[in-house]
Structures are given as C-alpha cells and as structure tokens.
Amino acid sequence: MSTVPTPDLIFTGGAVLTMEGSRTASALAVANGKVLAVGGEEVLAARGPRTDVVDLAGGALLPGFQDSHVHALAGGLQRLDCDLAGVHGADEYRRVITAFAARHDGPWVEGSGWYGDAFEGGFPTRDLLDALVPDRPAAFLSHDCHSLWVNSRALEAAGVDERTTDPADSRIVRDGTGRPTGLLLEGAVDLLSLVRPVVDEARLRQALRQAQSTLHAIGVTAWQDALIGEALGLPDNFEVYRAAAAEGWLRSRVTGALWWPRGGNDDDVARLVERRARSGGRFTTTAVEVVQDGVCENLTAAVNRPYVGHPHETGLSFFDPEVLAENVRSLVREGFDLHLHAVGDRAVRECLDALEAAQERTDRRHQIAHIDLIDPADVARMARLGVIANVQPLWARQDPVLVDTKLPYLDEGHQRAHFLFGALHRAGVELAMGSDWPVSDPTPLWGVHTAVNRTAPPADPHALDERSQRDPLLPDERLPVLTALQGYTRSAARASRLDHVSGTLTPGRDADLVVLDRNPLDVPPTELGTLRVRATAIAGEFVHEAWDRTPTPTA
Numbered sequence: 001m002s003t004v005p006t007p008d009l010i011f012t013g014g015a016v017l018t019m020e021g022s023r024t025a026s027a028l029a030v031a032n033g034k035v036l037a038v039g040g041e042e043v044l045a046a047r048g049p050r051t052d053v054v055d056l057a058g059g060a061l062l063p064g065f066q067d068s069h070v071h072a073l074a075g076g077l078q079r080l081d082c083d084l085a086g087v088h089g090a091d092e093y094r095r096v097i098t099a100f101a102a103r104h105d106g107p108w109v110e111g112s113g114w115y116g117d118a119f120e121g122g123f124p125t126r127d128l129l130d131a132l133v134p135d136r137p138a139a140f141l142s143h144d145c146h147s148l149w150v151n152s153r154a155l156e157a158a159g160v161d162e163r164t165t166d167p168a169d170s171r172i173v174r175d176g177t178g179r180p181t182g183l184l185l186e187g188a189v190d191l192l193s194l195v196r197p198v199v200d201e202a203r204l205r206q207a208l209r210q211a212q213s214t215l216h217a218i219g220v221t222a223w224q225d226a227l228i229g230e231a232l233g234l235p236d237n238f239e240v241y242r243a244a245a246a247e248g249w250l251r252s253r254v255t256g257a258l259w260w261p262r263g264g265n266d267d268d269v270a271r272l273v274e275r276r277a278r279s280g281g282r283f284t285t286t287a288v289e290v291v292q293d294g295v296c297e298n299l300t301a302a303v304n305r306p307y308v309g310h311p312h313e314t315g316l317s318f319f320d321p322e323v324l325a326e327n328v329r330s331l332v333r334e335g336f337d338l339h340l341h342a343v344g345d346r347a348v349r350e351c352l353d354a355l356e357a358a359q360e361r362t363d364r365r366h367q368i369a370h371i372d373l374i375d376p377a378d379v380a381r382m383a384r385l386g387v388i389a390n391v392q393p394l395w396a397r398q399d400p401v402l403v404d405t406k407l408p409y410l411d412e413g414h415q416r417a418h419f420l421f422g423a424l425h426r427a428g429v430e431l432a433m434g435s436d437w438p439v440s441d442p443t444p445l446w447g448v449h450t451a452v453n454r455t456a457p458p459a460d461p462h463a464l465d466e467r468s469q470r471d472p473l474l475p476d477e478r479l480p481v482l483t484a485l486q487g488y489t490r491s492a493a494r495a496s497r498l499d500h501v502s503g504t505l506t507p508g509r510d511a512d513l514v515v516l517d518r519n520p521l522d523v524p525p526t527e528l529g530t531l532r533v534r535a536t537a538i539a540g541e542f543v544h545e546a547w548d549r550t551p552t553p554t555a
Helices: 073-080 090-103 126-132 152-156 187-192 201-219 237-249 265-279 321-333 345-357 378-385 400-405 412-416 421-426 446-454 466-469 482-487 489-496 523-530
Strands: 009-017 024-031 034-039 052-055 060-063 065-072 109-114 138-142 145-152 170-174 180-184 221-229 253-259 283-291 338-342 367-370 388-391 429-435 513-516 533-538 541-545
Touching: 065 283, 065 367, 065 429, 065 489, 073 201, 073 221, 073 421, 090 109, 090 126, 090 138, 126 138, 126 145, 126 152, 126 180, 138 152, 145 187, 152 180, 152 187, 170 187, 180 187, 201 221, 201 237, 201 421, 201 482, 201 533, 201 541, 221 237, 221 283, 221 338, 221 489, 221 533, 237 253, 237 283, 253 265, 265 283, 283 321, 321 345, 338 345, 345 378, 367 482, 378 421, 378 429, 388 421, 388 489, 429 446, 429 482, 446 482, 446 523, 482 489
Parallel strands: 009 052, 009 060, 065 221, 109 138, 221 253, 253 283, 283 338, 338 367, 367 388, 388 429
Antiparallel strands: 009 024, 024 034, 060 513, 138 145, 145 180, 170 180, 513 533, 533 541
C-alpha cells in the first residue's frame, strides 16, 4: 500500500503562480525533487518534523523560467573573453578593449557584444580596431552574432583582401576602392576559422559552467540551445553538453537544436539522427535549427519588398525555397522538430511554405524563431499550421539600435509589421520566449517587461534614453502579463518538449522553481523589469540563492 511522502520543502507566505491558466495558490509542497501538492492551509498541515518551511515573504513562486532560444556556450565564452555587453558606445568600447588587451598577452584579442548604432554609419572599421590593438590579430563578434569586426592583422592572417570573393551566403564589407573595411557578415565569419585560436575542451567546459551559473542566477532552470554544432565562428558544443550530462554537473535540462549546414543532404540527416541517438538524460537533441536569413541591420534579412534606400536589395534567403522545403521534409520524416530562424517577412513565408508542404507528425513542435517582420496575412496561417512563434521580446522597443540602424531601412508597411506579438497571440499562435543570449540580455524578467510594455526595462544599458524607456513600439502589440510569463514557462517547456516534466507547478512535475521578491501579477506593469530573483531551485534543490534565509524545519 503506497503512502503519501512527507514534504521535504513547503513554500508559503506568498503567491504561488502555477502557470496552469490563471490558477494561483498560497502554498506548494516538494518531495523527492517533485511538486507534491499545491493549495493552501492543507498543504502546510502536511509538514513533518524534517520539512523545511520556506517563507516567501510576500513574494511569488513560479515554475523555473525556460529560455526557448539561447546560445549558452557563446554566452559563457563572452563572459570569459572581452565582454562588451555591459557597456554601450564607441568610447566605452575603446576603454574596455584597451584595458582587456593590456591585461591579456595571448596571440589574439577576442571578444563580443558590440552594437552598430555606437558607430558612425552603423558599422565599425578595422582602422579603429587597428588603433586599439595594433600588435596582433583582433576579432569581435557583434551582439547579434551576424557580424565580425576585425583588425588588419586578422585579415592578413586569413588572407582576406581586395581579391577575396564573397562567400555565397554572406558579404565582406568593402570601401569604395574594394578594400575590406574590417566587417565580415554572416558566413564570411568562417573565413577566419582556420587561423583563430582553437577553443579547447577545458575552455568549453569553463564556458558552460559560467553560462549555467549565469542563467541560474536569473531564474532560468532549462533552455533550448539553438545551435548545437560548429557554425558562425563558434566551436562544436555537442560533446561538452554530453559530458556535462553524463558527469552530473549539467543541472538544467537542455534541449539542443542541431545545426543544419548550408548545402545539407541525406548524409547530414543521417549524421543528425546519429547525434540525437547519442544524446540523453538532461541533454536531448530533438530539434534541428535551419537559418533561412540574416538580420535587417545589415540588409541580410529576407524581405518581401526592397529596403528603403536600396531599391535592388531584398536580403538573402540562405536556402532556395524548394531546397528548404525538401530539407524540412527529410528532417520531419526522421521525427525532428524544426527550429527555423526567420527575421524577414519573406523568410517567414518561405519557412511556413516548407512546413506546410512537409508530411507532418501528429505531435508538432515546429517553431519559427525571431519573426521581426511578418506579413499580417501569414499570422492566421501560422495559427492554422500550429507553428510556435519563438520570439525574443527584449527586442520589441524603440531603442537606439532599432531606431538608428534598422527602422531607416524599413518602409511604413514593414514598420507596422514589426514584432507583432499581440496579433500572433490574438490569432491563437503559441508564443515561446527566449533571449538569443548573447545577442541580448538573458534576464527573463526584462523580457516580460518589454513584452508587456513595449519599452525597455529601467536598467538595460543599451536602452537608457527617454524614447526607449517611455515611447512604446506599436503599443497595440503589448501582451498580458500572464501570457508573457507563460511564454517563459509553460509555452517554453512545450517548445522544448519538456512539458511532461516542467513548465507548470503541477503535482508530479519536477520542482524546478523560481522565487521572486514580488508578485508580477500585482505590481504596476512599468515595474516588471525591477523584479528580482531571490532563489532558483532545480528538482527541489537550490542552485542559486540571493536572500537571507535560515532553513526552518518544524519541531
């Protein structure tokens, strides 16, 4: 005869937001790493002599946040290298790069996190980086990971000069004489791959530990890594994830989206099937990422109409639509979920065409990531096809990078079709939310703030100006607070095929939890970005604590 276990933990003294619809409670019990019960006084009455009763002190308990689209090792490496993410502006970049180069005597100076709006014309040049690092090669990835800023020594090391042709899916930015300016776009980043320092296994392990610690501190207990493989100048991260899971130090659950190469064929399908079979435990690879276009800021996002001021430029479709459809069909046939990168409205349509043409499985978890622009006619179609919108809400505000380096290229119609979260939600499209870290800050509460307000959270260093903070981007596209929170919990879990174990505070699910200092359903919407994570737990064990709390087992 089975008996109900005695709780190991009981949370009380605040709001328990289950993310099962709008259901809330006042107490939650945990036993053996699982949610045991959710309710009120009856939950507290079940405590035993060794139960730790946790006082939420008026705060809130939620399912642990999940990031639906993140590049965790890239984020960890950014923290270990010259990290420009915490500052903004050319002068600040000069200061940080100069100081880093003086402290590090390695053969290369590498880093990431710069924003184009900090530079005249929206792009940095090799001449500026030559002045900061004159003695060795230097390479800095942009915050959106679509552009690499290099100095002359790096170009010389790679043999890139006026005679070098552009790779098929990318561009070498040049001046009026044909001389490379020091900016490599999209796949041109790989021109340096053979000469840049190799990131060894020890460094990758250090980066993953750093990333996991960073994400735990902001309440993230699981994530979907949107690039498993070697691409875009990043090293292959598959084996380090496998090792972390096998050795037990990967505490979070991670769903990997395996990288689909340009020119992929049946051999690549078989290779990804084999990789999927070798993953397991807390690291599974049930998805495949296909990148269909670039970004609007460098005119590589695939759009339906020409960019303003560039009448013959409509961006790049990295896969011919017919080839994309055949690739998708092959991957769906093998049981993969598709994780499709599409920024421009033409790329979104091409991805929807490919998904509609594929022989679908009953349980679909296909998703299109980013969707900066979408033709309103495709919103209802997305709902009809059951495609998940994997969105990065922190981008949906009028910050300098959007206003100065993106909007000038978009006509009035495109500007009205910009991050249509509200329209997608009203049409019945499920929204799973992520950060694309290190493209943007990974803090889920900042994403919630922007999704709800369409303005920047107060402490974001890249959006401290009045317009970013006060002038909403398309205010009719705001989301309800609960919908935004579900985007980081229930819907994110579904997108990652983790909804059977997490995403809601349901008895029997993993006790992956985040404790906030206030209830996000009660604070004014403009204060959502000021909420703080007090603690994060995975399977009932705290992996991050930022509070003064003494365990209080009952007598």
